[in-house]
Amino acid sequence: MSPILDHLPEFWQGLLVTLELTAASFAGAVVVGLAITAMRVGPVPVLRAIGTGYVETFQNLPLLVLLVLAVFGLPEIGIKAGLLATSMVVIALYEGAYIAEALRSGVNAIAKGQGEAARALGLTFGQSLRHVVLPQALRTVVQPIGNIFIALTMNTSLVAAVGVVDLTAAANRVNLVEAQPIPIFVGAGLAYAAVAAVAGLVTGRLERRLAVAR
Amino acid sequence: MIRVRGLSKWFGDHQVLHGVDLDVARGEVVVVIGPSGSGKSTLCRCLNRLEAADVGEIHVDGVPVPAEGRALARLRADVGMVFQSFNLFQHKTVLENVMLAPTRVRGVSRAEAAREARRLLERVGIAEQADKLPALLSGGQQQRAAIARALAMRPKVMLFDEPTSALDPEMVGEVLDVMAGLAADGMTMVVVTHEMGFARRVADRVVFMDGGRIVEAGEPNAFFDAPSTDRARDFLAKVLTH
Ligand SMILES: Nc1ncnc2c1ncn2[C@@H]1O[C@H](COP(=O)(O)OP(=O)(O)OP(=O)(O)O)[C@@H](O)[C@H]1O
Ligand SMILES: [Mg+2]
Numbered sequence: 001m002s003p004i005l006d007h008l009p010e011f012w013q014g015l016l017v018t019l020e021l022t023a024a025s026f027a028g029a030v031v032v033g034l035a036i037t038a039m040r041v042g043p044v045p046v047l048r049a050i051g052t053g054y055v056e057t058f059q060n061l062p063l064l065v066l067l068v069l070a071v072f073g074l075p076e077i078g079i080k081a082g083l084l085a086t087s088m089v090v091i092a093l094y095e096g097a098y099i100a101e102a103l104r105s106g107v108n109a110i111a112k113g114q115g116e117a118a119r120a121l122g123l124t125f126g127q128s129l130r131h132v133v134l135p136q137a138l139r140t141v142v143q144p145i146g147n148i149f150i151a152l153t154m155n156t157s158l159v160a161a162v163g164v165v166d167l168t169a170a171a172n173r174v175n176l177v178e179a180q181p182i183p184i185f186v187g188a189g190l191a192y193a194a195v196a197a198v199a200g201l202v203t204g205r206l207e208r209r210l211a212v213a214r
Numbered sequence: 215m216i217r218v219r220g221l222s223k224w225f226g227d228h229q230v231l232h233g234v235d236l237d238v239a240r241g242e243v244v245v246v247i248g249p250s251g252s253g254k255s256t257l258c259r260c261l262n263r264l265e266a267a268d269v270g271e272i273h274v275d276g277v278p279v280p281a282e283g284r285a286l287a288r289l290r291a292d293v294g295m296v297f298q299s300f301n302l303f304q305h306k307t308v309l310e311n312v313m314l315a316p317t318r319v320r321g322v323s324r325a326e327a328a329r330e331a332r333r334l335l336e337r338v339g340i341a342e343q344a345d346k347l348p349a350l351l352s353g354g355q356q357q358r359a360a361i362a363r364a365l366a367m368r369p370k371v372m373l374f375d376e377p378t379s380a381l382d383p384e385m386v387g388e389v390l391d392v393m394a395g396l397a398a399d400g401m402t403m404v405v406v407t408h409e410m411g412f413a414r415r416v417a418d419r420v421v422f423m424d425g426g427r428i429v430e431a432g433e434p435n436a437f438f439d440a441p442s443t444d445r446a447r448d449f450l451a452k453v454l455t456h
Contacts, residue, residue, distance in 0.1 A: 043282065116264055117301035117360075121315035121367060122291025124284060131314060136305050 003178040004187045007170075014170025015191055021084065021156045021166060022195070025091035026149055032096025037103040038129060041111060051100070058097035064158050066090050071162040087159040095152045102144040106137035139210040146203030150196045157192070167191060215240045215371055215402045216261060221270035223256055223426075230256050232426045233270070238371070243403045245413040245434070248423035249449055254406040257423070258375045261404065262293045275370055291319050294364030294372040298379050300356045302348035302363070308335065309344040312363045320367070327366070334362040338392050354385030358392055365396075372396065374405040410453060414438055422446045 004011060039051035058066075070090045071083060081089075110133050118128030160169035171188040175181050216238040223231040230253045238244050246254045259265040261272060263279050263286060272279045274293060280286045303311050312331035316322040322330075335341045338358040340351070348356055357377055364372060374393065378386040390412045397403055397416045407413065413420055413434055420437045422430045422445075430437065430446045441447045 113297065113299055113301040114303060117295075117297065117303070118314075119287070120262055120264060120290055120293075120295040121363070122287050122289075122319040123315060124287045127318055131318060132303050136303075139305070 003174060003180045003184055007174045007178075010170045010174055011167070011187070011191075014165060014167040014188075017084070017165060018153075018156055018167040018191075019195070021088060021091070021159065021164070022149075022153050024088045025095065025156070026152055028088065028092025029095035029099050029148075029152065032092055033099025033103055034134075036096060036100035037107060038126070040100065040104055041107050041129070041133075042125060055097045055100050058094050059101070061094075063091070063094050063155055064161060066094055067158055067162050083159075083162065083164050087156075087162065087164050091152065091156060091159075095148060095155070098148050098151075099145060102141045102148060103134075103137060105144075106139075106141040107133055109140060110136045139207075142203050142207045142210065146199055146206075149199050149203075153195050153199070154192060215242070215275055216404070217271075217273040218257075218261075219271045221257070221260060221267050221272065223253075223260060223265065223268050230426050231260070234426075234428055236421065236428065238402060238404060240402055241400045242418045243397045243401075243405065243416055244419050244421055245417035246404065246406045246421045246423060247408065247410070247413060247449075248429075252423040253426040254423055255375050258295075258373050258404060258406050261371075261373055262290050262295055264295075287319070291315070291367050292370045294367060294369035296357070296360050296364055296372065296374045296377045298376040300348070300353070300360045300380070302356055302360055304348055307345050307347055308340070308351070308359045311348065311359060312366045315363070316366050331362070331366060334365050335359070337365075337395075338362045339388070352385060353381045354388045357381065357385075357389045361389075361392055361396075371402045371404065374403065374407070376406050376408070378407065378409060408453065410438065410450075422449065424449070 036051045036054055039047040040055075042048065067087060067090050070086050074081070074086065114136065115128050115133050118132040119125070123131065156166060157168040159166055160172060165173070167188050171184050175184045178184065216236065218234055218236040221231055221234040222229065234257060236244075236257070246257065248254050256265055260267050261274070266281070274289060277289070279289055302308070303314065306314065309328065309331050312334060313324065313327040316327040316330065317324055332341060332344060335344050338361055340355050340358050340362075343351055343355055343359070348359065351359065377393070378389050381389065386409065390409060393403070393405065394412070394416050405417070417434045419431060420434045421428055422437070422441070424445050430441060430443045437446070438450065441450060
């Protein structure tokens with residue numbers, strides 16, 4: 001354990017970056033997922049097509065390719081943003097496609113009868129989504145979205161490849177000095193596992209709470 | 215109040231409505247009957263544009279039914295609908311179900327909406343269920359809650375699509391009683407149902423559909439005692455023997 005203890009500040013700094021990246025890109029992914037879902041279940045054919053195209057595109061591209069493209073490609077066309085910010089946006093856009101897909105299955109399970117009843121009362125499409133369909137759909141997708149959160153946490157480690165110093169990159173740097181890969185990367189792995197475990201606990205709780213309310 | 219002219223509707227290649235004409239006067243109760251698949255639900259759902267008409271015109275209270283958007287939402291706010299499967303919002307209490315549209319669509323204050331909701335739940339006989347979730351109610355109670363929810367918008371017309379078909383037989387009566395009460399209070403109603411007793415007692419006019427067309431329409435006693443078309447006679451013979 002001593003290589004970790006000796007470099008605790010570096011690890012801590014890396015973990016903070018990972019947590020920050022995870023939280024911000026997950027929040028962004030939820031917003032993207034909601035917007036894409038609204039487009040895909042809505043009445044406007046063009047928006048439906050865009051939404052579906054979006055999901056299929058991002059589900060069929062590797063995240064690493066997107067990160068590399070954004071980090072090295074955007075400055076080429078004159079768009080300059082910080083490494084961390086660029087990474088957050090890319091991960092949010094990418095994971096948003098997965099959230100949209102999870103939400104859509106939840107929405108489809110609810111939408112027919114409940115959405116019709118809401119619209120028959122005079123609620124607009126947006127109101128029926130917001131007050132009737134989504135609150136119920138979210139309950140059915142807590143577990144899948146929890147899994148996406150965990151996958152997203154793991155996926156943030158790819159930013160090490162484009163120069164962001166997250167937990168993985170910090171471990172890598174420490175290893176260059178200490179050359180003890182097993183304790184160093186096991187330690188980093190345990191930290192990721194801890195985040196995943198907390199996420200699993202929270203979704204389990206959330207699901208039980210919402211299930212009782214039905 | 216409702217005026218339908220030349221309404222035709224296709225699902226893919228399959229034509230389910232063939233040039234339907236229908237008028238419903240203010241305060242009139244029209245009961246629509248006919249064999250399964252004859253297009254009763256589709257006609258009903260075209261009236262508030264849950265299904266879009268392909269050909270023909272539909273006017274509600276003198277206004278053509280708008281194609282989409284806020285104008286359509288406004289029209290629907292004035293046309294109540296009750297579904298076979300209740301479709302109560304499962305995540306909201308009965309009271310919240312009734313309050314949702316008045317507060318969100320009409321901008322009524324929560325206090326005022328709650329007062330009105332309790333009054334309506336009283337009227338349909340389930341005041342004591344107000345704070346329960348729909349899943350805890352019997353089918354008959356859920357359907358009465360759904361009627362109260364529709365009434366909360368103070369609709370000009372109420373559409374019922376087989377409101378008692380999903381109910382256990384002992385609960386059919388309580389829902390039909392509420393509907394009969396509404397009719398007696400002068401509500402304009404279009405009711406798709408297989409309850410011939412209700413049609414005879416409550417309807418001002420019975421409309422018989424078959425194969426996407428209105429085959430016969432008339433005052434209930436005349437229709438049930440002496441239908442003038444063979445198809446209506448056959449249908450009545452079938453439904454009245456069991
Ligand atoms: N969404 C749909 N897509 C395709 N076909 C449909 C759809 N809805 C109804 N149909 C078809 O349209 C025809 C008329 O259906 P409709 O539901 O209006 O009949 P109905 O008179 O209400 O019958 P029931 O008494 O069984 O409710 C049927 O042949 C039905 O299969
Ligand atoms: Mg039907």
